[in-house]
Amino acid sequence: MNITAAGAPSIPITEVKKTEGVGALGPGSGAAPTNTFADKLATAVDGVSNQQLAADDKLAQLASGENADLHGTMIALEEAEITLRTMTAVRDKVVGAYQEIMNMSI
DSSP states (O other): OEEOTTSOEEOOOOOOOOOTTSSOOOTTOOOOOOSOHHHHHHHHHHHHHHHHHHHHHHHHHHHHTSOOOHHHHHHHHHHHHHHHHHHHHHHHHHHHHHHHHHTOOO
């Protein structure tokens, strides 16, 4: 775990548990799954986290007087907010789709 200049912990998602039937090719197939949903999700979450940490670092630099680039800091903060809102919207859609599937009668 790394601590950024803003004091926020940076915890990268490095280990993704692969389960049978979710992006896997099945037991005993001998082929390694590539580009599973879990891998893509972990990459997306890491990207949002990195964007937030970069914006926090720029804000801390601006507050301490190290960096006087107000425009760059504001742009980084807005980009971080947009990526977080996008990730939240995607999560809401995925949860809604899952709930709809679970409520289907067989």
